[in-house]
Amino acid sequence: MIHSWFVIANPTSGNKKLSKKWKDIAQLLTEKNIDFSVGYTTHSKHEIELVHTAIQQGYRNIISVGGDGTLHNVVNGIMTQRYVKTSEITVAVIPIGTGNDWIKTHNIPINIEKAVEIIEKKKIILQDIGVLKLENSTTYFNNIAGIGYDGYVVNKLNKLKRFGSISYVLSGIAGLLFYKKTTFKIEIANKIIETKCLMTLFGICKFSGGGMKMTDYKNAADGLFDVTIAKNIGLLDLVFNLPKLYNGKIINHKKVETYLTKELKIIPQTADKPFIQVDGELIGTGIVTVSIKEKAIKFVIR
Structure with a gap:
């Protein structure tokens, strides 16, 4: 060694x-x-x-x-x-x-x-790692993944990264203007939720999209995903609540639900499948199945 x-x-x-x-x-x-x-x-x-x-x-x-x-x-x-x-x-x-x-x-x-x-x-923790499966692929993630609006934003971000940190703002605005909400069937925590949805996020850590806090984060090593389901939030409502996307208070919105779970499944109910992003990387579209590997990798932290 x-x-x-x-x-x-x-x-x-x-x-x-x-x-x-x-x-x-x-x-x-x-x-x-x-x-x-x-x-x-x-x-x-x-x-x-x-x-x-x-x-x-x-x-x-x-x-x-x-x-x-x-x-x-x-x-x-x-x-x-x-x-x-x-x-x-x-x-x-x-x-x-x-x-x-x-x-x-x-x-x-x-x-x-x-x-x-x-x-x-070299202060070390053992952190959980997520496992996301599509029909023909498996991807691991250490931060946050999601489907819907955030996937749309990442798709735009890939074309705007040359603008640096402001590219997140530009991509977010494009998403607000052009992303069409999708109906999801979500199997989570022994229940089935079918709803028109802005996005569904599932994370191990706290931040995504250049500093947004959109999950009810608990712990990166508790063996559970922090899941956020943002339902049919309108454009004006989202713009009005924009600061809450960054201070974490968006989870208190009446159209936002949060869950803790070891696994979940998301089935888009429309022919036009939304993008899926993992740690800010686009990985495809389709039915999403997610599970967790507890305390899988050591990380050096502050």
Whole structure:
């Protein structure tokens, strides 16, 4: 087993910030006596391949340098490898992405020097990981997933990321204006809910969409999803309540319901299937089945 860290760095994260910041990151790691090797991603989901190779070579400590998408792929690499138990792997994050939502739950700063200091101290938790299955695919997630409005926003976001952090605002506005609500049949907590729905979110952590708090977050290691069902909320109502999307009070809206569950199933009831997003990444459309892997991966937190 190799005790040093394997760094996975995504040159395209945060509008290609890595080219400007990598020299500082490498210097800080060296100054803190953090021994490391590095692999750079060269294509979509390359992180998964790099993780498989690193674990096979004996690495058990991985640093994700990038945004939520980079971390998402690192997690999927860990969950799909078959060399060791996933709980033997430790992941740390140096955030240089656009949204950086996962780090907000665990109070990891976007300041690179402070993020490296956290890695040096190596305070570790075991966090749950979600498992989302579509008809022909399985995807793992470490933060929040959803179907409906948020999937529409992520689809728009992919076309607007060049605008930086404001791209979330622009995508959200587009969603408010153009997203058409869908009727969902939701099987959850021993009950069936059929409703016209703005979106259904199910999360392990607290933040998504560039800092929105839209679930009744409890704990990232309690073996349960925090589920939010936002029903038929109108455009003006949503605009009026926009601040509540960021301060977490949206869950108190009369058209919003929250649940805790280990698993759920969502069946869109219209021919035009809404987008599904996982950790801010689009993964497809269709019937969604979700379960949880308890305390699956070690993460370095503040």
